[in-house]
Amino acid sequence: MDFQRGTTVQLGSVEYLRYLPAELSKELKECDKITPVVVLNSVGSDILLENLENTLAKLIEEDDVFTSDFMANNLLVFQSLQLGSSKANLPVEVVEYLEKTATRCFFLQWTSDEDILPQGPYFASHKGLHQAWRLYEDKLAAFVSTTFPADHSNYEFNPVGVVAGTGLHRAVAVPSRLYYPRSAAKPLNGIRVAVKDNIHLNGVVTTLGSRSYTECYGVQKQTATFVKHLIDQGAVIVGKTKMSSYAGSEIPPEKCIDYFPPWNARADGYQGPSGSSSGSGASAGGYSWLDLAFGTDTTGSARMPAAAHGLWGLKASWNLFPMQGVVPSVPPFDSFGIFARSYSEIQRVLLSSGIPELDERKLPIRILYPTDWFPYKNPAQQQMTEEFVGILEELLGVTRTNISLKDEWTRSAPENFRQIPITEFLYDIIKISQAISLMEMGEEITEEERAQSDDETKVYRDWIDEKILTKDSSGAPEAIMILPLGRPGPNYRDIVPPQQYVTLD
Template sequence: MRTSLALLATATLSPFATALKVLSSTGDSAFAFALANATYYSPATAVASGCFGNTGSCTTPDLLPLTVLATNATTITAEALAAVVSMYASIDDVWSEAFLENGALFLANSANATLDSSAASWMNSYGIKYLLVTERLDVSGYNSSSTTVIHVPSSWDLQPGPYTFSFDPAGNAAICQAYALHRDNYEAFLFGVTAVPNTTAYAPVGLFIPSYQDAWIPVPSRLYSLGDSRPLAGIRVALKDIYDLEGVQTGGGSRSYAEVYPVANATAVSMQKMLDLGVVIVGKTKTSQFAHGADPYQFIDIHYPWNPRGDGYLTAASSSSGSAAAIAGYDWIDMSIGSDTRGSVRKPAALVGSYGIRPTWQSMNLTGVIPLATEMDTAGFFVRDPELFLTVAGLWYEGSAVPVNTSFTSLPSTVLYPVDYFPLNNSAAQAVFDTFLDTLEEEFGMTRRTINISATLSAAQSLSPGITNATSFQLSSNRLAEYVSYHEVGIPLIEAWNATFPGAGYPPLDPNPRAAFARSMNLTEEDYEDAMSIKNEFRDYFLANILRPDPETCSESIMILDMGTGGLPSYREQALNARAGATSLTVTQVPGGGPSVPSNYLASTAGCPEVGIPIGQVAYDSFISLQEEYIPINVDMVAAPGCDGMLLEIVRRLTELGVAKEVKTGRTAF
């Protein structure tokens, strides 16, 4: 049987509730549906509609699952169709053969072709109701009493994969993409998003599970990117909610902020670069407010994410905790985006056991990103796979305003071992570090050199007291962040809040930014300049005396650090961290070692690159599950500014040696 869209008004159409069951609607022509015990989402905007591509919706009474199947065969046989279906099933985790069963099929042939008569029995085996074809496909030899052939415009050039097909007796038809819906049971996300077809914008997805209020996150088919030659095509990304994404609200972890500002009308420059490389965004992840550091129990506006590792009650640090929890918890995303000012990628990466990077400062344009401390802010990311880590880092920071791949002819021969922070409080974790150091010595020919950074700084008579005194140094660094955040974020927010809600008073904020803004009210520009002078003085001394640049190795040495908790559990509940066997997140130095510059401040203040590598896991006795659990162990490597490429080369060689390897999602990293 052969017909066209315009003739559907004369056809007798039966409802199709058995294969595609609508579960809920968002009120904007989008809906969720069930198919073969899985849940999917159909967005409001069609990728193809009507007879001539006019705008349509997917909410007409007749709905079918549809598969766009692409083939280069000039004679399309049952065997050719079966081969493509087998290939689709092997590479995708969204599409399944359920989209064929009692559904519709769009044959997207790239060249003029003929449909072989053997295809009829193949389609009948799936109970395919409608076959959509363009004029490039000759169906004159096709005959099936159970399948209606519909000729669609050649402009309907759709990517392979799963869709929904809707039409009405008047001949109005629409095809929408179908996303797999995954429950965010770790509460890493604020909400999911989908790309709006034929635009540069995204749209939020307002679907939640009523019993738990967990968000449903829409995940696009990998088949949509089959013909995309861009290097990161189809890579699924979770995005920290301090980055603007066109069409989506930026909240920065604050209900007040989201209340008074409109949705973003442009995507952050750094994320647009990612999109241009081919990635797809699946949702916005949680952050501590405005990226200020905060403990789990200080998250008031939004609920703190759950760290998937161990007993599920471990901290994932902040402020990129949502992105870290997502990459450690869900195999349906490939990468998550964070930011690092004083450790907001490095610490979460260490606590969930993923790869993470703080690049050289100023390596990325941060326009469209909520600032914390512009003199230290960087854009970083998390992944589970070292190969992807190397690929993304090599592409995202390419063309940087500052060098990130300074040339080197050999690797450093020295690895700095700061005794301020080693040995770790957990001997099993220390053993993991020792094994890694052995690898650097045996495989890379590096020599371990101990150094006490705090003692070195304290003894440097040329340095100001703002550096030689560890407490003063931390306060100065805090001042940099607080001043910028207050003037760039706080003051505009307060003004917008008062303009929107006259007489409402001060906007509600979480404890840390509220306290930081209160302190900043009394800071002058001179105070800020003094803090900048201390930062720059530290940077100059650090790069002249500790991590010196080198013309042959880029960095004369590398330094290893622990950005985690020394292998001891640190819980999301404050009281548990006071018990024997647990620790506060910030306690990583040797007990009784005296005041020490926090290890995460070193790279931040000196503008250095730092990469985190998961290298093992150690057991602990859980106060929650009352059984033995495992906590991941990461090692961080720091080098002189611009030596990102050299650090990545070490990661590449560690990958070849099998030291750096892919980590799993869930309770254990390995």
């Protein structure tokens, strides 16, 4: 099936997308049919049977795209910067191995290091050499669309546009990890990333979880600024993940109206996926071939799915990453959320964004333990919290400080706001900010209301910075606060509990 610049190919039991034709040599371009190719960096006396077999085994172990099927009825391409290599110089045992596997052998000599291709699997045809991108089935229905890069320089994408071989689900295309050696200049090289469908990709539709939004805005003409940064660092964007409509409080699946919600791979497979970054959580939690997923978080849209899918999750500090190219929900609170199965993957993103390692920063000197929420009513959940806080106390060398945010607000907020309960104050800010962003409240927002919301947001932010999460004279944070998340026990997707969120009462 032809589409855009790729063609699907089946090799053994695995489906692939042939991608990015590259002109190499007359011999390869004369292939009369699609042929698997293995490219290796080896010449002369290095081409011993033991070395060859060890190299191939190592590449297969390191990469899920390169399988043993690439080593039958194929082309084996040795490339180097040296002259004089040919099949005639190969040891007898290597020639016998090639004949046994019906492998044709070629030698390519380049004039500079820039010409050398990464080792790994390719496909050859009369049009040239193509990268091999493996197609995975989106069995969890986590993706709303899958993509591959159309033009790296313009940060543009094409939809993959095919279904998996079963015909039941979308196919997600991922490139060989062998194409992307890590380097200081490309610390995220080859990292496979999915992004939430409120994050724009040039050339791809943003649905925002809504059919109406999809019909109104269509294909986007920009890629989000932070996604550009990830691409510049070497990340590969493989698709856009499902979300609650308008990043709202739809609880999958009962309240998801326009798009069917993802499945959660945990336990019996019938746990709720949570929201609003449900697809990002499902993809990172359920697919070992995906490294990272990005969502957004305003009031829990990344933290809740991270907990539901058993993932490491980070709600980035507000304004830490640029939000240009992301459909806003409540701008004073919107931020990126990162999902991964390992904290090291999240750390890699932070380091690539210029955030220093832990031992290069001043550590907090206070642990705030808000009694507005703690202790939990469930003993097992409280025990887990106590264990975590104990580890944090040992790491920082300090003992927790109990605090009541309600009482602190009444005591230290600006005088003209102290009589307003903190929950009511925050609710009004969020309500007006969201109405400004999406106009979903069905009412006009006056300039006075807009100005009031901006002023009150600043009041709250200043109060948090000056009275609660204080900083030292150098600007380093002095305090870290423990916050509640989720509820104990299973959360089946067909049962909506009466209390979904923890509130300050």
